[in-house]
Amino acid sequence: MTVSSLPEHGGRLERAIREWGIPRHQWLDLSTGLNPQSWPIPAIPDSVWQRLPEADDGLPEIIRDWCGAPEAAHCLPVAGSQAAIQTLPYLRPPCRVGIPVPGYREHGYWWQRAGHDLVPIPLEKIADNDDWLETLEGLVWINPNNPVGLTLPAEQLRGWHRRLQARGGFLVVDEAFVDPVQDSSIAPYVGSRGLVVLRSLGKFFGLAGIRAGAVLSDELTISALAERLGPWAMSGPARYIMSRALADRHWQRVTGQELASASARLHGLLAACGLGDSRGTRLFRYLPHPDARRIHRLLASRGVLVRLFDTPPALRFGLPGREPEWQRLAAALVECH
Known part of the structure; x- marks a missing residue:
């Protein structure tokens, strides 16, 4: 598997404006697949802006509690x-690393750039068997998958980790799109060697701009990663916001219900407009369609920007926010089809 060029991303609004x-x-x-109703950011005290971030501010403990991770x-x-x-x-010597296809392309790009041998794992392949796991020394999995939305149960991922760990391998699970009010996370099993979980504040909380996330793993991996990244890997204001957002469980529960309703509404809208059946998460719908490129351009010509994928041809729709946005999307879809 070869990943030669820098991956494309959603959110390229400036390019669409020019085009x-x-x-x-x-x-x-x-x-982008972000929550359009982001967590409300409180006022940030001046002292947070004036001081360097401090690693012992309690944020790692808050993150572990939020993820349900053990001590x-x-x-x-x-x-x-x-x-x-x-x-x-760069923390691992070059080896054979499995990458889901399709999937968030940054993973493949950086593992290949570090000298690893990439092995594509088509998503449809895992429904048959997992014998392919025996050919790997490491596996990067995206759960839920971006852009498809496939979510595997934590117990299945645990089984993969145990098999990889038995021969000195590792499993990295990207949970950027995980729903914190559901039970699909493997974070409660972090701690043993060779399991790494990535979490983000950007998607569910709708706060991509502050660049706040977390890595959970064993002590050796976290120490090596911290040494590579150096001090102050996250800004003080980002730490302040993250600690409070993660503690706001009421907002998370209410938001989870609202996102579920919005995702179901978007699924129904796409079907009602004759575009077929979509799948995905509470934050986006993934729509395979042979005419995806034409639909993408027609929507863009009407000022509606969605994400286009070529292999296979598909579109990913994030959630509209306010009611006028829903009505605008509905009108554009009718015109395009």
Whole structure:
């Protein structure tokens, strides 16, 4: 498997503005899969801005509690899970690493760049058997998958980890899109050697801009990662916001219910417009469609930006926020189809 160029991402609104000549304020950007109703950020005290971040501020303990991780788990707050994605491959000697296809392409890019041999694992392959696991020394899994939305039970991932660990291998699980009010996370089993979990504040909380995330793993892995990233891997204001957002369990429960309703509504809207059956998570819907590129361009010409995938041809729709945005998307879909 070869990943040669820098991966594309959602959120390329500036490029769409230039290409279509539509002013920023006229766009409905559904390309990123973020919660459109983000956690309300409180006022940040001046002292947080004036002092360097302190590692013993209690944030790692808050993260472990939020994830349901055991005391044996070690935690490192980082500037978004991207910081860990770029650094983790350099903590391992070159080996054969499985990467889900399709999946978030940053993983493959950075593991290959660090000299590892990438082995593509098509998502449909895992439904047959997992004999392919025996050919790997490491596996990076995205749960839920981005962009498809496939979510595997934690017990299945635990089984994979045990088999890899038995021969000195490792499992990295990217949980950027995990729903904190559901039970699909493998974080409660972190602590033993060779299991790494990545979490993010960007998706469910809708706070991608502050670049806040966490890595949970064993002590040796976290120590090595901390040494690579150096001091102050996350800013003080980001630590302040993250600690309070994670502690707001009421907001998380209410938001989980609202996102579930919105995702179901989007699924129904796509079907009602004749685009077929979608799948995904509470934060986005993934729509395989042979005419995906044409639909993408037609929507963009109307100021609606969604994410396009070529292999296989598909679209990913984030959730609209306010009711006028829902109505605008519905009108654009009808016009396009």
